[in-house]
Amino acid sequence: MRCLQAVLVCEGPSDEWLLPVLLQRATHLLCLESFPGDVDVRDVRVLGADHQRPEEIAKAAIRERDAFDVLLYHHDGSPHRKAAEKLDEVRQALNDAGSGEPLVPVVPVVETEAWILADPEALAAVLSVPIAKVRELLPQQPKQVEQQADPKELLRLVMRSLVRRHRRARPDGDSMERYFSELAELIDVSRLREVPAFADWWTSMGNALERLGFRYG
Template sequence: MTVLVLALYAEGHTDESFLPVVIQRTAEEILARHGRTVVDVLEPINLNHGIDRQFETREERMIEAARRASGYHALIVHADADYPTQVRALNERYLPGEERVRELREIGESLCGNLIPIIPIQMTEAWMLADPIALCNVIGVQALPQALGIPVHPHQVESDTNPKRTLHEVLERALTQRPRRRRRVNLSSIYEPLARQIDLARLAGVPAYARFLSDLTTTFRVLGLAS
């Protein structure tokens, strides 16, 4: 059996709670549909321990992440768009680092050569709004998306200029429906359980996730893991 080893360089602690699980589930689904053999998909290994403190520029951080991921199947590089499209984040915070990694590999340095960007529009919290049913289940309430201020259609989450604030507001509205003694829920506590419950088919309706899904599928084909 092949064991798939992915690495993740993420921007923030909450991203590190949500993205690894979503990436693992996405990889499992791709390989279940298109895999050429049985593959055991490990949860991506978080490489951001100390990198941001040790290295000043984004390029240096990506190079170090690729160095630590040497021998892994792929390195997934996260950058929130903080903007209505991925273009700016891709051009400013991903492509320069990817190019430097490629140049260093060409002169013989041992770095991971399969880099994949994962760039949510605005921020990762937008993806967390894509599946209202899963979000309500994790919070522990039953409510219509409209009543909580959650977009009905997945693609609409990318129009939200501040999805983290929206998520806070959704949580506040939802908690008013619970008994007073159960109204304390920390937002940070829902990232991982939501990542495990979110419907990937709903998430695929979010264009930024759909692009990541396509890029990951292409990488698996290059690696000979998928047809």
């Protein structure tokens, strides 16, 4: 059995609650589907580096050299040109530093919350509210979540209009971000694969593992 260790650079604390677990689950499914050999997909570790400072990311990657296989770099995809420019800067900084591990972009459109909108069942489950009510507020198809101008505000709307109406608030508060770790365990990856930005990540991750030789165990 071959082990796979990915590390993640992400934008903020709420992304750290959601993305490591979600991407580990997705990578596990990717390996089961596309790579015939047994792959032990380890928990995704957060790499301590400012996602806006390519030189700091490169330094962190060099410090962790030989301790990971793939570097996942998260940057929200709006505005598109700014996100693309930052991704190019990170790639260049890693190349200049001599980091040889593959870089796989994680670029939700517009922001990470859009991926949560793709699975109303998971959202209803963690909020303990009726699924029919959640579906009324969210896009009908997963691919439509990228058409939302403000996914974070739509999630807040779900909180305001449903949570306080259908159940008592949590004693530790009811901000949306408090549910991210639970959502990471429940979001249906097959639904996410219908979201174009997530499909791009899936393809890029598969290509990276192919280059690393995981096809052959």
